[in-house]
C-alpha cells in the first residue's frame with residue numbers, strides 16, 4: 242500500500258462519518274484555539290507591561306528610601322529598622338557623580354486646587370526643571386518649572402491637560418493664579434496630554450517646585466529620586482558611584498534601593514513569561530482531553546468497522562496496513578483540528594486586539610508551534626492504541642461482525 | 644504434489660469450561676483446478692474448514708501444506724501475504740466497503756499489494772468489463788442489486804488472479820436465478836484453472852461440483868468424486 246493510497250483510504254474513511262469527524266476536529270480545534278488565544282493574552286500582557294516600562298527610559302535609575310534586601314543580610318539591617326529619609330540634599334549630591342547627567346527629586350502629596358470657585362482634589366508632584374526631560378514629557382503651553390536652586394520655593398505650577406480642561410475650559414490657563422491648599426501659585430505651563438501611561442499620569446496632576454511641595458506638605462523628605470545617567474552602558478558604574486555617595490551621606494550605611502529599568506523589565510518579563518507558560522499549560526490540558534476524545538472516537542471507529550477490518554485482512558492486509566490506515570486517520574483528524582483551531586485562535590486574538598487595542602495580543606511563535614505539534618502528537622499518541630487494537634483483531638471474528 | 648494438503652487437522656473452540664470440537668482429525672488433499680463443494684448440516688464445521696484453508700484461522704493440531712509449503716507455522720504477516728497473492732474469498736454477505744465505489748472495492752487487493760495506480764485502473768477496468776459491471780463502476784454498494792454486489796465481490800476476489808477461490812455460501816443471500824448466475828460465474832473461473840471450493844447448503848448446487856466433501860460433527864464423513872466424463876447436463 243503506497244503512502245498516497247493510505248492517505249486517500251484514511252481520508253475517505255474520515256469523511257464517511259461526518260458528524261463524528263466534525264466533533265473530533267472541533268474538540269482538537271478548541272484545544273489548539275485555547276492555547277493560541279490564552280498565550281496571545283499572556284504574551285500581550287507581558288508586552289504591554291514591558292512596553293510601558295520601556296517608556297521610562299533606558300538610562301534611568303530610581304532611588305527609593307529603604308533597603309530592599311534580596312541578597313542576604315548586611316550589618317546595616319541589624320542596626321536600623323527604619324531607614325533614613327531621602328532629602329533634596331541627597332539629590333544634589335547624586336548630581337555630582339560624574340556619570341549622572343540629570344536628577345529629579347520627587348515629592349508627592351494630595352491637596353485641593355481651586356480657581357474661580359471651582360475646587361477639586363489633586364495629586365501634587367514636587368520636582369525640578371529636569372523632570373520633563375528625564376521623562377520625555379512635552380509641555381503644550383507656556384513652559385515647565387523654571388531652572389533654579391533646589392531650595393527655592395517659587396510660587397509657580399504646571400498642570401496636566403485634564404485639569405486644564407476641567408478648570409479653565411477653553412480659556413487660556415497660562416498666567417492665571419490658582420490656589421493649592423493654602424498657597425497661591427501662578428500657572429506657568431500646561432502639560433501635553435500624556436495618553437496611557439504606567440504609574441503616574443501627568444494629565445491630572447499639578448507639578449510644583451520640590452521646595453514648594455515640601456513647604457505645602459510640611460516635610461523635608463522625598464518620595465524618590467529619578468536619576469538619568471550618561472548612557473545605558475553607564476548604568477552599572479553609575480549605580481556604584483551613587484551607592485558610594487549615598488553610603489557616605491548616610492553614615493556608611495546603604496539604606497536606599499536603586500532600581501533600574503532593566504531590572505524591573507527583567508522581573509516583569511520573567512513573571513509574565515511564567516504566567517504565559519502556566520496559561521499555555523492549562524490550555525494544553527484541553528489538548529490532552531481532546532486526545533482522549535480522539536482515542537475514544539477511534540475506538541468506536543474500530544468497533545464500527547470491525548467487519549471492514551476483517552475483510553481487509555481476508556484480502557491480505559497485514560497488521561501494518563491496518564495500523565497505518567487508522568493512525569493516518571487519527572493524524573488527519575488531529576491535523577484538521579489543529580488547523581481549524583489555529584484559525585479560530587488567531588480570530589480570537591484578533592478579537593482581543595479589537596476589544597482592547599492597547600493589548601498587543603499576538604500569540605507567540607513558540608506557542609503556535611507547540612500547540613500544533615502537541616495536537617498532532619496527541620492525535621498520533623492516542624491513535625496508537627485503537628490502531629493496534631484494529632490490527633490485532635481476529636479476522637474470522639471480525640468478519641462475523643456486521 | 645497436491646495444491647492443498649490437510650493432515651490430522653484439529654480445531655477446538657473453548658468457551659469457558661465447554662469445548663467445541665469444530666474440526667476433528669481432518670485429512671484431505673485437493674489438486675489445483677479442482678471444483679469442490681463442502682456440504683453438511685449446520686454447525687458441522689464447514690466455515691471453520693474454509694477459514695482454515697484461507698489462512699484466516701489456525702488449527703490446534705495437524706498440518707496444512709499449501710503448494711508444498713507448510714503454512715501453519717507462518718507469521719500473521721506472512722499469512723497475509725499468501726492470502727493477498729494466492730487466495731480469493733467470496734462471502735455470503737458480500738462484504739463490500741460501503742463508502743467505496745464498485746471500482747474501488749474491486750481495486751482494494753491491488754491497492755493493498757501496492758500496484759501502481761495506472762496499472763490498477765487498467766486491471767479494474769478489465770474486471771468490470773469481464774463481470775458486466777462497466778455501467779456500475781462509480782456506484783456504491785447500496786446502489787447495487789444483490790447479484791451485482793456479489794459480482795463485485797467475485798471480481799475483487801479474482802483481481803489478483805489467485806490460485807484458489809473460497810466461497811462460503813456465495814448464493815445464500817440471492818434469489819434462485821441470480822444465485823445460478825453467480826454459480827455459473829464461479830464455475831467459469833474454475834474452468835479457467837482456478838481451484839474452487841464452495842460451502843453450500845443447496846444440494847443442487849453441491850451436485851454440480853465434481854467433488855463433494857460431506858462434513859458431520861467436525862469430521863469428514865464422505866468424499867465423493869464424480870467421474871470426469873459424467874458432467875451433468877445442467878452444467
Ligand SMILES: Nc1ncnc2c1ncn2[C@@H]1O[C@H](COP(=O)(O)OP(=O)(O)OP(=O)(O)O)[C@@H](O)[C@H]1O
Nearest residue numbers: 656657658663665684685686687688689690691692
Ligand atoms: N469462534 C467460535 N467460538 C466458539 N465456537 C465456535 C466458533 N466458531 C465456530 N464455533 C463452533 O464450531 C462449530 C462449527 O462451526 P462452523 O461455523 O464451522 O459451522 P458451519 O458448518 O459453517 O455451520 P453453518 O452451516 O451454520 O454455517 C459450531 O458448533 C460452532 O458453534
Ligand SMILES: [Mg+2]
Nearest residue numbers: 689690691811
Ligand atoms: Mg458456516
